[in-house]
Amino acid sequence: MATEKEVVLMKGNEAIAHAAIRCGADGYFGYPITPQSEVLETLAEQKPWETTGMVVLQAESEVASINMVYGGAGAGKRVLTSSSSPGVSLMQEGISYIAGAELPCLVVNVMRGGPGLGTIQPSQADYFQSVKGGGHGDYRLIVLAPASVQEMADFVDLSFELAFKYRNPAMILSDGVIGQMMEKVVLPPFKPRRTEEEIREECPWATTGRHGKRQPNIITSLELDPAEMEKRNIKLQEKYRLIEENEVRYEEINCEDAEYLIVAFGSCARIAQKAMDDARAQGIKVGLLRPITLWPFPSKQIAERAKQVKGILSVEINAGQMVEDIRLAVEGRVPVQHFGRLGGIVPDPDEVVNALKGLIG
Amino acid sequence: MKEEIIIAGFGGQGVLSMGKILAYSGLMEDKEVTWMPAYGPEQRGGTANVTVIVSDERISSPILSQYDVAIILNQPSLEKFENKVKPGGIIIYDSYGIATPPMRKDIHVFRIDAMDAAAEMGNGKAFNMIVLGGLLKLRPMVSIDSVVKALRKTLPERHHHLIPMNEEAIRKGMEIIKEIHQA
Numbered sequence: 001m002a003t004e005k006e007v008v009l010m011k012g013n014e015a016i017a018h019a020a021i022r023c024g025a026d027g028y029f030g031y032p033i034t035p036q037s038e039v040l041e042t043l044a045e046q047k048p049w050e051t052t053g054m055v056v057l058q059a060e061s062e063v064a065s066i067n068m069v070y071g072g073a074g075a076g077k078r079v080l081t082s083s084s085s086p087g088v089s090l091m092q093e094g095i096s097y098i099a100g101a102e103l104p105c106l107v108v109n110v111m112r113g114g115p116g117l118g119t120i121q122p123s124q125a126d127y128f129q130s131v132k133g134g135g136h137g138d139y140r141l142i143v144l145a146p147a148s149v150q151e152m153a154d155f156v157d158l159s160f161e162l163a164f165k166y167r168n169p170a171m172i173l174s175d176g177v178i179g180q181m182m183e184k185v186v187l188p189p190f191k192p193r194r195t196e197e198e199i200r201e202e203c204p205w206a207t208t209g210r211h212g213k214r215q216p217n218i219i220t221s222l223e224l225d226p227a228e229m230e231k232r233n234i235k236l237q238e239k240y241r242l243i244e245e246n247e248v249r250y251e252e253i254n255c256e257d258a259e260y261l262i263v264a265f266g267s268c269a270r271i272a273q274k275a276m277d278d279a280r281a282q283g284i285k286v287g288l289l290r291p292i293t294l295w296p297f298p299s300k301q302i303a304e305r306a307k308q309v310k311g312i313l314s315v316e317i318n319a320g321q322m323v324e325d326i327r328l329a330v331e332g333r334v335p336v337q338h339f340g341r342l343g344g345i346v347p348d349p350d351e352v353v354n355a356l357k358g359l360i361g
Numbered sequence: 362m363k364e365e366i367i368i369a370g371f372g373g374q375g376v377l378s379m380g381k382i383l384a385y386s387g388l389m390e391d392k393e394v395t396w397m398p399a400y401g402p403e404q405r406g407g408t409a410n411v412t413v414i415v416s417d418e419r420i421s422s423p424i425l426s427q428y429d430v431a432i433i434l435n436q437p438s439l440e441k442f443e444n445k446v447k448p449g450g451i452i453i454y455d456s457y458g459i460a461t462p463p464m465r466k467d468i469h470v471f472r473i474d475a476m477d478a479a480a481e482m483g484n485g486k487a488f489n490m491i492v493l494g495g496l497l498k499l500r501p502m503v504s505i506d507s508v509v510k511a512l513r514k515t516l517p518e519r520h521h522h523l524i525p526m527n528e529e530a531i532r533k534g535m536e537i538i539k540e541i542h543q544a
Contacts (some may be wrong), residue, residue, distance in 0.1 A: 009388050009396070035400060120401065181423050182384060182396035267424075274422035350426035 007186055012152040012178040015185050016082060016108055017042035019156035020054070024193040026077035027055040029068035031087060034120040035176035036110035039082040052193055062087040066094030066107070073103035074219045076199040076206030078160050082108035084176075085126050086117055088134075095169055096135025100221030102205075102236075104163035106156065107141075108172045110179035113344030121344025122176030124268060127321035130173045131295040138233055140240050142170040142247065143294040145265040149183035151292075157188055166243055167205070173294060175317065177267035177346060249292035250301055254280065258287030260360065261305050263326055264315040265291050267346070272315045275352035286356060294322070299329035306330040311359045315352055316340045335359065362392075362417045364502045365425050367442055369410035370434025370458060375489030379432075380411035383493060385511035386503040387415040397423040408437055415502050430500060432492060434458045449544055453495055462541065470542040471499065478533050487530035494534020505531055 010018070017039050020028060030040045040058060048054035059065040065081045072079035083091065088109045098105055109130065113123035130143045142162050144155045152174060159170035200208045207217050223229040251269075254276060255261065264272035269290040279286050289305060291298050306312065311334050314323035320338035327336050339355035341347045366383070370376045380396055387394040397412040412428075414420050430451045433439045435458040446452055448467045457476035475491040497503065508531060512524050 007388065009385055009394065176400065177397065177423065180398055180400045182381070182394075183420075183423075184388060184394065271422045271424050274425075277421065346424050348424055348426040349422050 005186060007184050009182050009184055010149065011038055011180055011182050012146070012149045012174060013038035013110060013180070014042045015149050015153040015187070016156060016172070017046065018187050019153040020080055021046060021048040021052060022188050022190050023157035023160060024052070024078060024191040025054055025080060025156075025160070026193055027057070027068075027072045027079040028081065029057050029059050029065040029072075029079070030081050030083065031059055031062050031065055033084045033087045035112055035122070035179050036082050036084045036108070038179070039108065039110075054193065062090040063094065066091035066098075069105045069107075070094055070098050070101070070103065073098060073105040074101070074207050076203035076208055078104075078164075078194070080106035080108065080156075082110065084110050084112045084120075085114050085123070086112075088126065088129070092129075092135035094135075095141070096133075096137050096139060097221045098169045099135075099139035099141070099236075100137060101219050102167040103169070103219065104160070104167055105169050106159045106163060106172065107169060108174065111173065111175040113342070119344035120176070122267060122317060122346050123342075123344055124175055124266060124316050124340075125318040125321070125342075126173065127294065127316065127318060130171055131297070131325070139236060140168070140243070140295055142166070142168055142243060142296075143173050144170065144249075145173050145292060145294050146178055147266050147269045147290060149178065149181065149185045152178060153185050153187055157191075162247060164202070166239055168239065168243070173266065175267050176344075177270075244296040247293060248296045248298050248300070250298040251290045251292060252301075253288045253290070255287035255289060255305060257285055258305070258308065259285040259310050260356065261287050261289055261309045261312045262315055262352070262356065263289045263291065263302065263312060263322065265294060265322065268315050268317055271347060271349055272352055274349040275315075275356065278349055279353050279356055282353075284356065284360065291322075297325050297329070299325065302326055302329040303331070303333075306333045309334060312336045313352075313356055313359050314338045315347065315355070317346060318342065362415075362502065364415045364430065364500055365428050366413045366415075366430045366432065366496070367410060367425075367428045367445070368413065368432040368434075369408070369438035369442055372407045372409040374409070374434050375486070376409045376434065377411050379489040379493050380413045382490075382508060382511050382515065383413050383415065383496075383503070385515050386507040389507040389510045389514075390503055392417060392503075393420050395420050395423040408435070410438065410442075430496065432496060433463075434492070436460055439463060451499060453492070453499070453538065455492065466542070467544050468542075469540070469544050471495065471538050472541050473534060473538045475534060475537075478537055479530070482526075482530065482533065484526060484530075487526065487533075490527045490530035491534035491537070494531035495538035496534075497531065498535040498538050
């Protein structure tokens with residue numbers, strides 16, 4: 001394993017695994033699926049159960065994985081699972097229960113093309129599923145979209161921090177490009193797993209044992225009294241407004257003098273950045289806004305940029321999903337168009353430049 | 362310095378590992394690198410390709426529309442990538458896998474008989490390092506020293522005795538690459 005501060009070359013999926021061990025995760029439960037299998041493979045290679053004591057378990061299915069995560073999270077543990085699109089669909093019931101029971105956990109989705117079993121090639125077509133709920137009921141995930149192997153590593157600890165801060169599941173929404181690509185990365189420093197005492201202290205809600213003193217902690221998403229259930233929902237909504245207030249993250253490049261704006265996340269933001277450079281070389285004043293949190297979405301900043309630019313292009317590897325959130329933010333002030341490729345085909349920078357020229361007219 | 366390279370051929374030819382060693386060599390020189398495989402249900406005999414970028418500056422897109430250099434090791438890959446080489450760019454092909462050589466006149470075309478040379482060396486596995494040698498002759502983006510360091514880092518210790526052979530293969534590739542067409 002690499003020492004601290006050492007620059008190493010690895011795949012995004014491998015970075016997730018190393019970062020999970022290093023940030024003191026207590027457990028990983030998963031089931032292999034392309035293009036994210038290296039997460040489980042790397043954990044199996046690293047054998048963290050021999051070093052940090054982290055549990056790594058290949059479950060019998062994605063449904064089992066997410067319910068093991070539910071159990072671990074209920075006990076206040078830092079637990080995660082990872083999968084790819086079809087597997088994450090199978091987890092939706094469990095994710096909804098975890099959100100309903102207000103438990104922290106991390107779900108990593110390395111997206112592939114759908115619908116259905118689809119293809120194993122990269123896609124961003126699970127945007128709606130990730131940011132609008134995904135399972136049943138009024139709930140939200142905190143969704144982070146890494147655009148590099150470095151961010152794959154960095155967002156693991158950040159996800160856990162946010163998940164525990166708000167007692168809410170977090171998701172890293174990546175894709176086959178970032179998962180399979182190798183890049184330079186500096187892995188986060190080792191952080192010890194929390195002791196039972198620390199968990200009791202930090203998570204008074206967790207099922208850590210009463211020790212004969214307090215009332216039992218009950219973790220459930222079930223509440224048959226609708227008046228009580230409405231109260232719970234209102235409390236959830238208040239929490240979501242707080243997250244929207246405090247946790248929006250985005251990156252802007254070349255936006256100061258921009259006459260046009262590209263909005264893109266994850267791998268697409270990298271492709272769009274090259275397209276932006278190429279377009280600027282041709283004299284088109286274009287900037288890039290990259291949402292880092294997909295929920296909460298940087299609606300305010302996009303609305304602010306809409307006052308300045310003549311048009312916005314949303315570039316996604318899907319048929320047009322984030323573009324809806326951009327249009328909601330922009331409220332018709334400027335034209336907003338979408339460009340994307342589907343089913344596992346990744347757009348190249350030239351295609352994005354052409355789409356931008358289409359927007360300019 | 363920024364080199365945008367596609368390496369394409371059959372699965373089993375060492376396409377992905379050649380790219381990996383090039384990327385690691387860049388890392389040894391503190392350069393920015395990306396290694397983006399066209400992953401898929403590929404297997405020995407299927408097609409495989411990898412995009413490698415080695416640069417002095419931060420790399421934006423790991424996915425490219427056009428390449429500075431295309432290393433082409435079979436006919437289907439030539440058909441796929443010949444038109445994606447930048448004008449003035451380079452195609453390197455191995456004569457063994459290519460029946461119909463590149464037709465474009467606005468690019469530099471080089472041939473490397475790496476399959477034959479590997480057979481002469483009595484080691485078919487030297488093939489991809491010979492090709493890498495050819496590339497480094499034309500575009501010395503990393504030093505042989507860095508490649509050796511990269512091999513030391515990426516190969517398991519039990520294979521370290523093969524490093525001198527790999528170094529020899531790189532030098533062989535530098536010798537035997539020949540120009541077929543100048544842009």
